[in-house]
Amino acid sequence: MIAIVACDAKWGIGCDGKLQQRVSADLRRFKALTWGKVVIYGRNTLDTFPGGKPLPGRLNIVLRRRKECNLDHCEYVCSVDELMQRLRLLKRKGYGDDDFVVIGGAMVYRQLLPYCDTVHVTQFAEAYEADCYFPDLDASPEWYLDSYGQWLKEKGVRFRYMVYRRHAIA
């Protein structure tokens, strides 16, 4: 399982139920990295999508405590255990570990990070107002920064792409 997140300089990821910044190059990259895959996220994040609708072109799995009817390309699961059962079935149908992509928000990242081995981070150079955060991977001995790109700029926002990986267990 992998995760994708856009973080500010202090690992902030959102404020008042919204993203801190919308950088169109990053949104295009997010689409390319998740297209045709299984995206896993929480109900609050679903509420932030246009019209509260699941993302097209991907199998959406939404964590929500209350049981909901599944829709076309959108399934609801009520717990991490139920999610893992569903992913095991999808693996038998041919999906690989890297096809399972955790896309937020804070509550879901916290619970699913232990199952991830790679995190694609879009890092903003500045810190913005935030009320939810991604775990600080630089402070964690379990993670290392594997690669990072050059700083880019869009409409005054400086950002770069980074890949963190989990240390292999010796």
Ligand SMILES: NC(=O)c1ccc[n+]([C@@H]2O[C@H](COP(=O)([O-])OP(=O)(O)OC[C@H]3O[C@@H](n4cnc5c(N)ncnc54)[C@H](OP(=O)(O)O)[C@@H]3O)[C@@H](O)[C@H]2O)c1
């Ligand atoms: N920067 C980024 O890359 C990024 C990405 C995604 C989201 N965000 C931001 O993150 C914020 C939202 O994050 P959040 O932490 O408030 O919410 P969230 O993680 O998106 O969703 C939380 C909800 O998911 C459900 N849930 C979580 N764990 C569950 C479990 N184990 N079993 C069943 N249901 C579970 C619950 O829904 P119910 O209450 O319905 O039961 C819970 O209230 C927004 O500001 C959003 O813009 C940022």
